[in-house]
Amino acid sequence: MTALTSLEIDRVAALDAAKAAGRVDDAFLARFDVQFPRLHGFFAELYGARPDGQQQLAETVAAASTAWNTRPLELKVRDAQREAEPGWFESERMLGGVCYVDRYAGNLEGIREQIPYFRELGLTYLHLMPLFDAPEGDNDGGYAVSSYRRVNPSLGTMAQLTELAADLRTAGISLVLDFIFNHTSNEHEWAQKAVAGEDGFEDFYLIFPDREMPDAYELTTREIFPDDHPGSFVQLEDGRWIWSTFYHYQWDLNYANPAVFRAMAGEMLFLANQGVEVLRMDAVAFIWKRLGTSCESLPEAHLLLRAFNAVLALAAPGMVFKSEAIVHPDEVVTYISPGECQLSYNPLQMALTWEALATRDGRLLQDALEHRHALPEGTAWVNYVRSHDDVGWTFADEDAGALGIDAFGHRQFLNRFYTGRHDGSFARGVAFQENPATGDARVTGTTASLAGIEAGDPAGEDRVVLAHALALSTGGIPLLYLGDEVAQLNDYSYTDDPLRRGDSRWVHRGNRPRDRYALRDDVTTPSGRVFRRLTKLVSVRQQSPEFAGNALIGFRTPHPSVVGYQRPGADATVLVLANVGDAEVQIDQLTLSGFEREAFDLVHDSDIDLADGIVLRPHGFVWLRVTPL
C-alpha cells in the first residue's frame, strides 16, 4: 500500500489500473485528463495520510473505466445530448413528479402502466422513492438499503427497472433515484461483515467498544429521530455502540476510510448504467463526522460529494446530482455547484410558502426570494410544495429577526397552526419527531390537508393552487408529489399498522387515490377543480420561456400579504403577484407604473391594462407578461 504521492505518479498508477481492468478509450481519456486532477485533489485532502489512499483511488478510477466500457450505447447517446445542452434541467418544460412505487402503482410494472398519465401531466422527471432491497418490516420507507444492486422483490427486478428507465426515456421522462450513501441497513452485507469483524470491513462503520466516544460525540451532535433513539448511536447485541443518525437499523458509513468511498462509488456506477439520470443524494449533511463538531455539513462532506461528482463525470457524464440538505439556508446553498450537486431541493421556499399561508404575511418569503434564491450558473432549484418528508421550519433566525419575528416562538406557532392546535387553523397536519427537551417539532400532512381542504375551509383549494403557482414560477424544476394534483387527503390508517404507527410521515404517503383520480375531469369536485387549475398552470409554464432558468427580481408592493417577483426572459418579463392573505388586495396603477400599460394575463389568456391597477382575490395570483419601461 502506498499513500498518495504526487499527482503525476498517482495519475500513472490510476491509468495503469484502468488499463489492467480493460480498454481505455479516447473519450474516457479526455475526461480523465479533466477529472483526475480534481479527484486526486479531493483524495489528497480526505485521505492524504492514509496508507491505502493511492490504491483506493486507482481502484476507483479502474471501476469508472469499466463502467464506461459497459455503459449501454443508448445511455452514451443520452450523455452526449446532455453534454451538448448542460442546462437541460433549467428549461420551462421541466416538471417533476415523485411517488412510492408500491403505494402509487403496486410495483414497477404498475409504474410503467402509468406512463401515459405521466405524459398527460407533462412530467419530464420522475423520482421513484427508494425501491431497493431493504429489511422486511420497518425500513424507513426504503431508506434502509440492504443491497443497491437488487430491487426489492415485491416491486420487481433490476432488469425491469432498467427497462422502465428506457421506457421513461422514450417518453421524455428522466428517471430519478435516491443514492442513499450516508448509511446502509443493518442487513447490508457490509454491515454484517463489519459487525463480524471481517477483514477489510471492520472500518466500514463507526463502531465503539463502550460509551466513551459516543458520549464525547453526542456532546455536540443533534438528535435527528428522537422518537426512535436518543443521541446518534445505538447499541449492538454484543454491547458495542454503532453510529446511527436516523433509525436504529440505519448505520452510518465511515467515509474516513477510503475503501468505503471506493465501494460506494462502485454502487453508484452500477446504478448509473441502469439508466438513472438524476441521483438524489440523500442526507448529504451527515456524511462526515468529526469530534467536537455538530457532525453536519463539515467541509469534508463537500469534498466527498465533489469526489463522487468527479467519478460520475468520468463514467456517466450526462448524469447530475440533486442535493437533499434540509438544513439552515446558508448551508443548503453550499452544496450547489456544477462540481458538486447541480440540483437541490429548495426547503426554504417550501417552508416559507406554508409560513406565509399561515400568517397571511408574505414578507419572509419575499425576502428569501430576493436574497436567497440566486444560484451559480449551471445549477437549479427543485421547488416543491411538500415531499414524502415532514415540513421543517428551516428559515434563518436572523431573517425572521430582521422582520421583528422571534424565530423560536414563530416555529412553535407554526407547529401549533399546522397540527390544528391553533384556534382558527385551517390545517390538519400531524406532529413529527416532537422533542420535549428542545421544544422542536416538524409537521406532516398532504398538501390538501395542510391547506384546508380536509377541514372544509372554503379557501383550501385556492391555497393548494397558490402554493403550486409559486413552486411553478420562481425558477427551477417544480416537483409535484403525485396525488396532490387531485387533492389527496391525509390517510390516518398508518396508525393501525404497528410498523408505521411511530412515524407520522405515513399520514401523507397514502396509496394512489383512485377515487380522486377518477374524478379529475369532474370540476364539480375538489379533485377535478384542483386538477384543472394545476394542469392549466403547468401548460402555461411550458409555453412561457420566461420561466426557464433562475433569474428572479423582487417586486415590492405596499401590501405585506403580496409576494411579488419578475422573471425576466429574452423578449419579455413575467410579473408574478401572489396574495397569501384572506382579504382582497388592490395593486394600484402607481405601483405598476414601471411597466408599459398593455400586459397579458397568461393564466386567463387575456389582455389587461395596468392603468386600471390589479385586483388580487384572497389567495389569488397573477402571472402577467409585461414590458418594463
Ligand code: GLC
Ligand atoms: C432523508 C429521507 C428521509 C429518510 C432519511 C434517512 O432525509 O428523505 O425520508 O428518513 O433521509 O435516510
